[in-house]
Amino acid sequence: MKTQLGSSNIHTLPEAGRKERDGSGCEACPVRESSMCAALSDTRLEVLDAAASRLSFEPDETILFESDPADFAFNLTEGVARVSKMLPDGRRQITGFLHPGDFLGLSYQDCYAYSAEAVTPVKVCRFRKAELNRIMRDHPDLEHRLLSMASNELALAHDRMLLLGRKSAAEKVASFLLSLPRKEERIDEIDLPMTRGDIADYLGLTLETVSRTLSGFVRQQIVRNATPRIIVVLDMARLSALAAGEGR
């Protein structure tokens, strides 16, 4: 098996203060920039922009595949993507959803350790890894930035291990809802661009359990369904308490 650097999110950079996207006390996420290569541009490395090519992917198209040679790194500029690993019999674990600004495929390994597919229509800018490494040699700034992104990515991974290993279905779903980006204007409205099956594979549940848990939240007036893909938070306090695991 090989490895790669996971997705990293500009919005979780320490410089910007860590935006809690997976854990307990999630605050509203600000609107994400989707400008080209936003995460790196402020390191004044315009040279990067020149090295990038722009690509689009339709829903369910594969962006990169679990064991293909890791020649490219990506920066998601539009849409939502999922990163996943599979067991030989088809069981799937989604290890993260990527949003604009997130990185993908950064690695020191020869092959990708996981697959990534578009959930919604996606635009990325793609860098040749070799070129990226060359640029990195000349610009320690960039490496520093990537290290801090990896550090944050790792912290999120640990939060998710706690979620997968120790939280109940209700706590998982609550955590997930609060981890999604929301618009400042509609702070109580949560958009779910992915299917129940995707959510289940992210939370280590089945799609039926996800559906039932959401129905339970509706019954308890914690949330309300605008559509199956848009839910409105009615009782943020209870949802947060659930996500934090303050019951059992």
Add this chain to the structure above:
Amino acid sequence: MKTQLGSSNIHTLPEAGRKERDGSGCEACPVRESSMCAALSDTRLEVLDAAASRLSFEPDETILFESDPADFAFNLTEGVARVSKMLPDGRRQITGFLHPGDFLGLSYQDCYAYSAEAVTPVKVCRFRKAELNRIMRDHPDLEHRLLSMASNELALAHDRMLLLGRKSAAEKVASFLLSLPRKEERIDEIDLPMTRGDIADYLGLTLETVSRTLSGFVRQQIVRNATPRIIVVLDMARLSALAAGEGR
């Protein structure tokens, strides 16, 4: 909540080829060096050695605590430690066991995101974070090395998410057994320095389930108990197949 860089293992450095410690096809791990600051010494940064102080911890002593200011980073030189996160009601997830050569507490955040305690008697060398950062500015080598360690750490984290979210109890225990370091001489002998409770909190199970699963392996002649803390692999093929998730 705050973040930090997780543990990183010199033996999983890309330069050395990735040693599979958590996933499916785990090969035998070589005996680990436990020389002082082994992981960094070969970057020719003797200056680091000067900046370090040596500390010892007895079993269950706290090395660092979940929300304390993250002033220090550690390199484990002897013994085994556990890294864990807790929910408010006491549920615990162990996110990793550290072995000699592993790093701990590297971070770009103000506070540690998790706790670490000694499992066996432990020796570490401790660096002041401020000093480490200063050294890093002068030696991009070091930063490069840390980034590659973080990248590998992240890959292991993703493997563990797959384990926690999608593997059965038997598959989890099998994966865990194969992820532990073994001596070359006694390649089929696995030493468990931690309690069943620790193993359970690492795998997202209860200690009873861990115990029963191990008993099951004994009954099926997959392993044999030398003592509760030392188990001998009898059927490596079946154990590996289980760990890889090739059944269900």
Add this chain to the structure above:
DNA sequence: CGTGCCTTTGACAAGTATCAACCCAAGTGG
């Protein structure tokens, strides 16, 4: 206006957790 995908809901099964008892080995103190 089908057709297909996603979602919801129900009945039931299964895996794991919980609660409890007991065993064993290693201290500890009378």
Add this chain to the structure above:
DNA sequence: CCACTTGGGTTGATACTTGTCAAAGGCACG
């Protein structure tokens, strides 16, 4: 030296959360 205590480990009975299998509703799209 031995009774007692303590912490870890195993095992059993039972409960409960979640998974599995199945059916039906809703919505978009051709």
